[in-house]
Amino acid sequence: MSRRLRWLIAAIALAALLWLLLAIAERALALAQRFLGLPAWLQWTLGSVLAAFSIAGLAVLWWLVRPRRRPKPMPAPDRGTLEQRLERLQSRGAETQALDEELAELDRRRATxxxxxxxxxxxxxxxxxxxxxxxxxxxxxxxxxxxxxxxxxxxxxxxxxxxxxxxxxxxxxxxxxxxxxxxxxxxxxxxxxxxxxxxxxxxxxxxxxxxxxxxxxxxxxxxxxxxxxxxxxxxxxxxxxxxxxxxxxxxxxxxxxxxxxAERFQRQLADGGIEQxxxxxxxxxxxxxxxxxxxxxEGAEGLEAQREHAVLAGLHERTGTLEAKTRAADSERIVRKYARRAVVGAMAAVAPGSDLVIQGALAAALTRELAALHEVRVSDVQIDDFVQQARLSLRTGSSIVLAIAGNALKAFPGLGTLGGGVLHAFAYALIFDSMGRALAASLAERKALDQQDAGARLQTLLSDSGSTRIRQLATLTMDAWRERDHAP
Ligand SMILES: Nc1nc2c(ncn2[C@@H]2O[C@H](COP(=O)(O)OP(=O)(O)OP(=O)(O)O)[C@@H](O)[C@H]2O)c(=O)[nH]1
Ligand SMILES: [Mg+2]
Known part of the structure; x- marks a missing residue:
């Protein structure tokens, strides 16, 4: 935009503003004149209503901008709900002993x-x-x-x-x-x-x-x-x-x-010496x-409800952390299981093509199992859509996946000796591992099957050749392959 044009726009804006201010002033003056012409009782009524409005407006403004000193109170579940959560965790093999002990200590102290x-x-x-x-x-x-x-x-x-x-x-x-x-x-x-x-x-x-x-x-x-x-x-x-x-x-x-x-100082002795x-x-x-x-x-009894609230609120946080940890471990197990199944499936394929067409039924089962773990309801249609979308993104990404798999074969000589089909088997391990991880992370964060989010995460993971993950997947592929060779 040229300098002159900018000046012109600024001048027009300024003139408009001036005009607006003048119009407001004129209107205010006219209102004031009419107000003064009103009978006294109406002046008072109107004046009081206006004053009340202004005070209410200021109060709302203050409420909005006032400094908030009190922190938001921590939420606390009721005891029954918390106990149920702990039981559920325990049945899933989580270590709940410390949390159970905290509840017992709550009761023990109350009893004293x-x-x-x-x-x-x-x-x-x-x-x-x-x-x-x-x-x-x-x-x-x-x-x-x-x-x-x-x-x-x-x-x-x-x-x-x-x-x-x-x-x-x-x-x-x-x-x-x-x-x-x-x-x-x-x-x-x-x-x-x-x-x-x-x-x-x-x-x-x-x-x-x-x-x-x-x-x-x-x-x-x-x-x-x-x-x-x-x-x-x-x-x-x-x-x-x-x-x-x-x-x-x-x-x-x-x-x-x-x-x-303790305080330390020096003391002067009679003989002129100094003592510490x-x-x-x-x-x-x-x-x-x-x-x-x-x-x-108030005594113990009077303060007990507040104390119980604090302990339960603390336990709510700790239980939440344990739930997330347990869920992450379960999720890891599920992903591993399906990656392994995908490898086995790839090995069974008669003629693996260069196009990595995702194993649909397996992908759907993985999605269903992870959604159930995260307590997210998903319909069959949603699952089909997601698998379909994953298929599409694989079509464009399969060269990357195969390249990573090829590199891994070089880095893990054990894999290279296993023969041709192993490249595809490994690629499937990578695909299913990426898909599972992308889904699990998205489900945990969004509490819903968000196709776009999970899809974006999948893309990132498919091209992630981080060494630890690739090493684990290589081991998984190798184990599955060897087992097949030794199967009767
Ligand atoms: N001047 C002064 N020093 C104090 C006072 N109370 C404690 N101290 C000193 O502060 C230091 C720390 O005291 P501790 O009672 O061990 O402190 P603490 O909070 O228990 O320390 P941690 O257990 O490490 O958290 C010691 O050197 C005390 O002598 C006091 O009232 N005045
Ligand atoms: Mg101390």
Whole structure:
């Protein structure tokens, strides 16, 4: 577009805009004049209606753009549904023991009627030190040593109001290579009635995420700023204020404490020498004890429904992961089975043509079985369509498939010695493996038989000559071939 033309269009647009603004102003003035000419009672009625509309409009606008502090609550299934899912998984050979144990632990804790509180926070924020301060006379004390916590540990503690708690120390989160320990900590936090979230300064982004995660499970929460002894009173005020801002709507209280820990200093001796001294800092945790008293005032019974919800929500996630894993393994098995059958079918063919016409009945059965595994309903027509489409894409792609198969024969000398027909048998293994994988991935993601999506994935897989997959398929072909040779 020429420069002059652009100027012209801009000038016309500007003139149109000006005209529009003038028209609006004129209309507004006319309306105002008519409004002023109305009797007073009508002016008031109209004025009130307009004001109400504006207020409602502003409220809707605010509702749309307001900052959302509360994270979306985690969904939790009811217990019966969850148990059914676990049973189904178990019948499919999945390892559900840890999940069953979690349910049993839910019941066990309910039966004790005790209040459980978990300490949670990133490494070295002082959880183990706080546990010692919360339970100075605990018999388990000797097990709580300095250093990195590697397991969940419970001690009894008594609040100043006489209420008894079971407090859990857990491994710190965010340790390099500490995923397993962090999982352990998170699971324990979900099992507790309330959580004390420890930090040693204002929240970093990852700490803020942890607090949001706990709040999303509906955990009653106190944020404890530990190592308060390291800050001046003014600094502490600022930090508390900042923490309150960061956890508005997520935590019930923010408190500053000093859990204790060892302090080292030098002491001047009478003879002029210097002595290194280490002593235990005196814990100062009263604000936390007060906040905890308020947080668990309802007692175990009052907090139990919330706790159960969190545990079930956590189990819902874990069960979902196990379901996906089990389904992926089953899917892999099915694909392998059909790839093998396709190889056997190819070997039985009297004169394999150079055009790879897909084995229709086998492809339909593979599709049906994978759809059933993913609990996707498919009609016979849909299956026929899909197989037909796969056939078409193979017609154009068969040279690629044969080229990959040919290359593989060179790379796996064992295959090359087996004779001519093996090229086709291997090509079929590749086709069925690609088709099965494409279908399984598409079904898992789309929860439907989406021809286009599965077709696109099939195209990619057919030309994927990734070595591990090709090696596995070569072995599969070779095994099937040898078995045929040894068959009576
Ligand atoms: N200054 C100061 N240091 C503290 C305080 N509480 C704990 N510490 C020190 O912080 C360090 C870590 O304390 P731990 O109690 O082991 O921390 P943790 O959160 O259990 O650590 P992990 O188990 O690794 O997650 C130790 O050196 C403690 O002495 C405190 O109130 N003030
Ligand atoms: Mg620790």
């Amino acid at each position: 009627g005790r209040v459980y509180v978990a300490l949670f926070g990133q490494i070295s924020t002082g959880k183990s030190t706080l546990l010692r301060a919360l339970s100075p006379s605990s018999t388990a004390r000797s097990d709580v040593r300095g250093g990195t916590t590697r397991q969940v540990m419970h001690v009894d503690s008594q609040l100043p109001d006489g209420r008894m708690l079971v407090v859990a120390d857990v491994p710190g989160s965010r340790e390099a290579d500490g995923v397993a320990y962090e999982t352990m900590a998170r699971e324990e936090a979900l099992r507790a009635h309330a959580v004390v979230y420890l930090c040693a300064g204002d929240l970093t982004r990852s700490q803020a995420e942890e607090v949001r995660w706990l709040a999303a499970f509906g955990k009653p929460l106190v944020v404890a700023l530990n190592k308060a002894d390291q800050w001046s009173i003014d600094e502490l005020d600022l930090l508390r204020q900042r923490l309150r801002q960061q956890t508005t709507g997520l935590a019930s209280a923010v408190v500053a404490v000093s859990a204790g820990g 001294v280490e002593r235990q800092r005196k814990p100062a945790i009263e604000p936390l004890l007060d906040a905890l008293s308020r947080l668990v005032a």
